[in-house]
Amino acid sequence: xxxxxxxxxxxxxxxxALRYFSNxxxxxxxxxxxxxxxxxxxxxxVDRGIVPIENAIEGTITMTTDGLINHDVxxxxxAVLPVRLHLLAVEGANLEDIKEIWSIPPALAQxxxxxxxxxxxxxxxxxxxxxxxxxxxxxxxxxxxVASELAAEIFGLEIAKRDIHDNNCNSTRFxxxxxxxxxxIHETDKSMLLITPTEDRPxxxxxxxxxxxxxxxxxxxxxxxxxxxxxxxYRFFIEAALGVxxxxxxxAVTILEAYGHEVRVLxxxxxxxx
Amino acid sequence: xxxxxxxxxxxxxxxxALRYFSNxxxxxxxxxxxxxxxxxxxxxxVDRGIVPIENAIEGTITMTTDGLINHDVxxxxxAVLPVRLHLLAVEGANLEDIKEIWSIPPALAQxxxxxxxxxxxxxxxxxxxxxxxxxxxxxxxxxxxVASELAAEIFGLEIAKRDIHDNNCNSTRFxxxxxxxxxxIHETDKSMLLITPTEDRPxxxxxxxxxxxxxxxxxxxxxxxxxxxxxxxYRFFIEAALGVxxxxxxxAVTILEAYGHEVRVLxxxxxxxx
Numbered sequence: 001x002x003x004x005x006x007x008x009x010x011x012x013x014x015x016x017a018l019r020y021f022s023n024x025x026x027x028x029x030x031x032x033x034x035x036x037x038x039x040x041x042x043x044x045x046v047d048r049g050i051v052p053i054e055n056a057i058e059g060t061i062t063m064t065t066d067g068l069i070n071h072d073v074x075x076x077x078x079a080v081l082p083v084r085l086h087l088l089a090v091e092g093a094n095l096e097d098i099k100e101i102w103s104i105p106p107a108l109a110q111x112x113x114x115x116x117x118x119x120x121x122x123x124x125x126x127x128x129x130x131x132x133x134x135x136x137x138x139x140x141x142x143x144x145x146v147a148s149e150l151a152a153e154i155f156g157l158e159i160a161k162r163d164i165h166d167n168n169c170n171s172t173r174f175x176x177x178x179x180x181x182x183x184x185i186h187e188t189d190k191s192m193l194l195i196t197p198t199e200d201r202p203x204x205x206x207x208x209x210x211x212x213x214x215x216x217x218x219x220x221x222x223x224x225x226x227x228x229x230x231x232x233x234y235r236f237f238i239e240a241a242l243g244v245x246x247x248x249x250x251x252a253v254t255i256l257e258a259y260g261h262e263v264r265v266l267x268x269x270x271x272x273x274x
Numbered sequence: 275x276x277x278x279x280x281x282x283x284x285x286x287x288x289x290x291a292l293r294y295f296s297n298x299x300x301x302x303x304x305x306x307x308x309x310x311x312x313x314x315x316x317x318x319x320v321d322r323g324i325v326p327i328e329n330a331i332e333g334t335i336t337m338t339t340d341g342l343i344n345h346d347v348x349x350x351x352x353a354v355l356p357v358r359l360h361l362l363a364v365e366g367a368n369l370e371d372i373k374e375i376w377s378i379p380p381a382l383a384q385x386x387x388x389x390x391x392x393x394x395x396x397x398x399x400x401x402x403x404x405x406x407x408x409x410x411x412x413x414x415x416x417x418x419x420v421a422s423e424l425a426a427e428i429f430g431l432e433i434a435k436r437d438i439h440d441n442n443c444n445s446t447r448f449x450x451x452x453x454x455x456x457x458x459i460h461e462t463d464k465s466m467l468l469i470t471p472t473e474d475r476p477x478x479x480x481x482x483x484x485x486x487x488x489x490x491x492x493x494x495x496x497x498x499x500x501x502x503x504x505x506x507x508y509r510f511f512i513e514a515a516l517g518v519x520x521x522x523x524x525x526a527v528t529i530l531e532a533y534g535h536e537v538r539v540l541x542x543x544x545x546x547x548x
Contacts, residue, residue, distance in 0.1 A: 126379075
């Protein structure tokens, strides 16, 4: 099976892909953006895709929500990966000499207490592993990169300081995508809906949420995204704690549609810890 | 009056700061992160700060929501700036020779149709104007930067292609911050609350939103942000279409507190078009 994931090498997305699709018969294919992964699934270039949807610290990864709106794909799985960030350095570097820290803005934001204490300047890269690779190439002893242990291994860097994240329970949630539903949907226990209201009116989200609570459906995640048509108008991603086969979930969809909202079922899945 | 804003020179944040605080008696001071602006206001280093909170395409700017959680500041104003993105190039460059486009990820995401048609690679920078400055310094004829007209002027670049954003009604909403309320709060007509539920239970957000709808309070913006303690637990930013002086808004706060939620009033303001 061909599996598309977000590169470059050494990112948490690669780690999630390798762990989830650990079967040796799977061929993992690296893409340079989340959109490219979604497109590859949509166009049948790969059989499965894996993309990050939410990080415990940073919140929703909006490239993924927005990509789901524009692609015809099905969410068939969910996986949660613990995230540990380290300060990587070139061999022989001393922690106290590091005056510049390289990484992506969210990773730097997650290590704010540490970087502040280090009194180090920060420099932005496109990925944590891209920062690690640049550091390795530069050979600089006065700079460090915030990245994963996998990145340290790949780019031959040392871990100058382990677990530098402010918060100890960081993790990232990934979605596993296919073109269409596979396997036994009756074994799933979560589903994701995209609700696009046809009119903007006071109390809109309250009305939508009441449909779920009136049917005793617990919601595990709600995210509003701009319609991109007018500032202040939104669509809603809602994750319900029921698979799409459940009769109550079907009722909720019917009621929401009767209210005039556009409802798209994006997938039905179970969660898995990595 | 000293005004803190997010740099570097030539960003939309600078444009918003210069337009909102156009009085010549104001002194604008540039900071390198949104957090630094919030901190400068919190610590009295500046009298006012201006930070982006939401873009019509990209949605909420989470550095700002998360910064509001951690700083003791007051939102006293709101301003909406139209956003227009152009492809900047070095003088003499030909559009068809541009094979690499430089900018921040959100700006590149907003020009996806254009960059796809150009078949250009993309390169990430820390700011739109940072990309423009790097381009100007490099003198490269095979690269372009996605940035504002202000950045083109500042860094002596040409506009190779005007208005390359996918969407024509893009704008960014800014918040104006002070340390404590000033002026006549009775003239404001919007307010922002930060609601931190003390327990996670089914239908939590529905219950919160029903408090507002039962009092006929219209909500203009809702954003959930992770508690950063456990994946899947959230706090809510809610913008109500009433100033904090309004008796119904006061009732809503009292009721939410009676439910046991922690409610922080972040500010009361009016909106202004830039």
